[in-house]
Amino acid sequence: MIRRVLLRNWRGYEKLNLDIGPGLTFVIAxxxxxxxxxxxxVAWAVFGEASGVDGTAAIRTGADDATVEVxxxxxxxxxxxxxxxxxxxxxxxxxxxTVDGQEVTAAGLRHGLAEAASVPYEILPQxxxxxxxxxxxxxxxxxxxxxxxxxxxxxxxLRSAARTAHQLQADLARDMRAAxxxxxxxxxxxxxxxxxxxxIEAELDALDRSLRADxxxxxxxxxxxxxxxxxxxxxxxxxxxxxxLDELAATAGTIGLAVxxxxxxxxxxxxxxxxxxxxxxxxRITREADDLRTTLAEARAExxxxxxxxxxxxxxxxxxxxxxxxxxxxxxxxxxRTHRARLAQIETREADARRRQREVAAAAERIGAVAAVxxxxxxxxxxxxxRPDAVAADIESELTALEDTIETRLSRRGALGEQxxxxxxxxxxxxxxxxAAAELTRLNALTAAASSVAALATAEADARTEQCLDPxxxxxxxxxxxxxxxxxxxxxxAGGGNIELGQAATAIPYASFSGGEKTLASLLTRxxxxxxxxxxxxxxxxxxLEHLDPANRTKVARLLAQVTTAGDRLGQVLVTTYEExxxxxxxxxxxxxxxxxxxxDDLL
Numbered sequence: 001m002i003r004r005v006l007l008r009n010w011r012g013y014e015k016l017n018l019d020i021g022p023g024l025t026f027v028i029a030x031x032x033x034x035x036x037x038x039x040x041x042v043a044w045a046v047f048g049e050a051s052g053v054d055g056t057a058a059i060r061t062g063a064d065d066a067t068v069e070v071x072x073x074x075x076x077x078x079x080x081x082x083x084x085x086x087x088x089x090x091x092x093x094x095x096x097x098t099v100d101g102q103e104v105t106a107a108g109l110r111h112g113l114a115e116a117a118s119v120p121y122e123i124l125p126q127x128x129x130x131x132x133x134x135x136x137x138x139x140x141x142x143x144x145x146x147x148x149x150x151x152x153x154x155x156x157x158l159r160s161a162a163r164t165a166h167q168l169q170a171d172l173a174r175d176m177r178a179a180x181x182x183x184x185x186x187x188x189x190x191x192x193x194x195x196x197x198x199x200i201e202a203e204l205d206a207l208d209r210s211l212r213a214d215x216x217x218x219x220x221x222x223x224x225x226x227x228x229x230x231x232x233x234x235x236x237x238x239x240x241x242x243x244x245l246d247e248l249a250a251t252a253g254t255i256g257l258a259v260x261x262x263x264x265x266x267x268x269x270x271x272x273x274x275x276x277x278x279x280x281x282x283x284r285i286t287r288e289a290d291d292l293r294t295t296l297a298e299a300r301a302e303x304x305x306x307x308x309x310x311x312x313x314x315x316x317x318x319x320x321x322x323x324x325x326x327x328x329x330x331x332x333x334x335x336x337r338t339h340r341a342r343l344a345q346i347e348t349r350e351a352d353a354r355r356r357q358r359e360v361a362a363a364a365e366r367i368g369a370v371a372a373v374x375x376x377x378x379x380x381x382x383x384x385x386x387r388p389d390a391v392a393a394d395i396e397s398e399l400t401a402l403e404d405t406i407e408t409r410l411s412r413r414g415a416l417g418e419q420x421x422x423x424x425x426x427x428x429x430x431x432x433x434x435x436a437a438a439e440l441t442r443l444n445a446l447t448a449a450a451s452s453v454a455a456l457a458t459a460e461a462d463a464r465t466e467q468c469l470d471p472x473x474x475x476x477x478x479x480x481x482x483x484x485x486x487x488x489x490x491x492x493x494a495g496g497g498n499i500e501l502g503q504a505a506t507a508i509p510y511a512s513f514s515g516g517e518k519t520l521a522s523l524l525t526r527x528x529x530x531x532x533x534x535x536x537x538x539x540x541x542x543x544x545l546e547h548l549d550p551a552n553r554t555k556v557a558r559l560l561a562q563v564t565t566a567g568d569r570l571g572q573v574l575v576t577t578y579e580e581x582x583x584x585x586x587x588x589x590x591x592x593x594x595x596x597x598x599x600x601d602d603l604l
Contacts, residue, residue, distance in 0.1 A: 001538045001572045002042065004071040009063035011037040012600030020574060023592030024564045026583035027576045034600045035576035036131065039542040043129040045070045045083045046113070048095070048106070051125045055085040055093075064088075074116035075535045081109065119534045127530055129540045165454035172447045190430035193423040200420045207413050214406050221399045223385075228392050230383040237380035248373055251366065282371065285364050292357045299350040306343045310336055499525060519547040523556065527563055530570065537571040545577050557582055561590040 007016040012034050029035050040058070043051035045068035059066040065086040072079050082096045097109040104112060114121040313332045388395075499521050500507040513521060523544055530536050541560075545553045563570045577583065586593045 001074075002070060002072040002540070002574070004069070005038070005042055006067075006069040007038070007041050008067040009060040010041045010066045010068055011058050011060060013037065013041075014060065016598065018596065018598075020572070020596075021594065022564070022571045023573075023594065024561045024586065024590065025572070025574045026586070026593070026595045027574060027598055028578065028580050028583060028595055029576070029598050030578055034598055035578075036542050037600075038598060039129055039131060039540055039576060041068045042070055042540065043125055043131075044068060045081050046072070046079075046129075047125045048083065050110075050122065051129070055083075056087070059085065059087060072538070074113065074537070077112065077116040079109070079112065079116075117534050117536050119536065124536075127526060127534065127536060128538060129542075130526070130544070131542050159457070162454045162457035165450045165457065168450040169447055169454065172450060190427055193426040193430075196423045197420055197427070200416050200423070204413060204416055204420075207409050207416075211406065211409055211413075214402060214409070218399065218402055218406070221395050221402065224388050224390065224395050225392060225399070227383060227385040227388055228395070230385070231387045234380055234383055241377070241379055244373075244377055248370060248377070251373075252370055282364070282367050285360055285367060289357065289360045289364065292353050292360060295353045296350060296357070299346050299353065303343060303346045303350065306339050306346065310339045310343070313339070515547045516549060516552060519544060520552065520556065524559075527559075527570065531563070538574075539570065539572070540574040540576075542576050544575060545579055545582065553579065553582060554585075557586050558589075561586055561593055564592055565590075 001022060002020055005016070005018045005020065007013045010016075016034075016038070018038075027035055027038060037058070040051070040053045044053040044055050044058070055066065065084055067082065067084045069082040070080075072081075078100050080098045084094045086092045095106050095109070097104050097106070099108065099112040110121050113124060117124055119127065313336045499510040499513075501510075501513065501517070501521075502508055510518065510521065523541070526539070530539060545556060548556060557575075560573050560575060564573050580595075583593075583595050587595060
């Protein structure tokens, strides 16, 4: 039972605070003034998205947020819900809820409502708060009602058992077909398959031996080709080596070193000693350079001495350099000429020594270059394997033929493997076929049992559905007769949970009802279902009278007043309407009826 409602910035309402009591309450307002907004606001607060109400569109123009608070009870359980929606922000949607004073999450609220009402949460909004159009466009309600009844009466388990039994039948039929196929395998075919397996394995062994021999021969041929390639590279290296020796011999000849052809590098014994030992030549050049330096030093000393003597003889007090006695001019002149001739000889000898010294230095440099080349130049090593007698073309031809043979043998081996697998499958099928007869007997028995279980479960589910729906159908027909006195057709809930008018093949489906018939049938069925299959004690209806003719409006209003009398299962019904006269007449006749007038702030 909904006891208090607070709307803040909800559609046209800036603030509306209502306290709702038990019994029948008429909410009176002109069209477009806010009756539907009130019902939608309560539905949105309690059920959120499950209500189908667009909260964002309901925020009052000019406001930043909207809030709806609702206090209600279902049975002995008290709920309090406050739901707020902001136009912008990270946490636009906020819910605060308590169950019997204890704070709960949104999930806890949903669980508490469904448990208290004994109804699946998904159909609660359609039973408690019914918008105007839902009374004539039931759409999915009665399918949900059928699902609820199925869980309530154990019908779901029975139908699930029937589906399982039918699936088992299908699986067993497939297994029986496979068993029959197995039973057809002949023992003679199995004996032939075993013999074929033995022959295949013998041929496979022979092929494997041949393939191993082929692999060994292929390795030998490949190694021979590698050896030939190594000798070809060696021959090229030997040619390069001899060219280098020739170039070195030419260079050595320019400095007077003797050339000797030496040994044969192809036998691996040539150590490069075909030239005169460079060390001896270098030693000879070094001695000559030392001698030249000595000669130059002596020449420079003698030149200095002779120049000094010439200077001494040319002075006024010339003395003999031997006896140190004065000499006359003629003697001094003769001695000076002699010494000058000697000086010329010394200078010539000194020039010759310097020229030779340059030649020796150049020769030493060339000898050093030759020595450096000799230090690096070594004859190439012989390949590890002897030179093969065969030529590469013959080896390559044999290797190509061998590869073709290997490929043929491998192909044959693959084909034999497939034949062996097929023969082994035949043998396995024969082994399985030996039990096929017993398996067929067992499967036949299981199929019969599954068929019986499926039939029994389906029949019991249909029976339980009819047993539950028949009382509601009888009450529905009785109430219907009060409203449509001249009609012989009576509504009923069919086995599928759908409302029909009439019986069997002549029944009129709900979709073909008139607007008034749809409203009345939907309203009566809701009331009967809520009072007989749930613990709900409150229902809010948005303009349920507007689709009825004047006479039936009064009858429906009287019916709603009757179901909310003291002691009845439904303790509260709220009806929005603009029929103020009808509402006042109900108040005069029923003490439990009351009127509430509402108006949006825009019209105040």
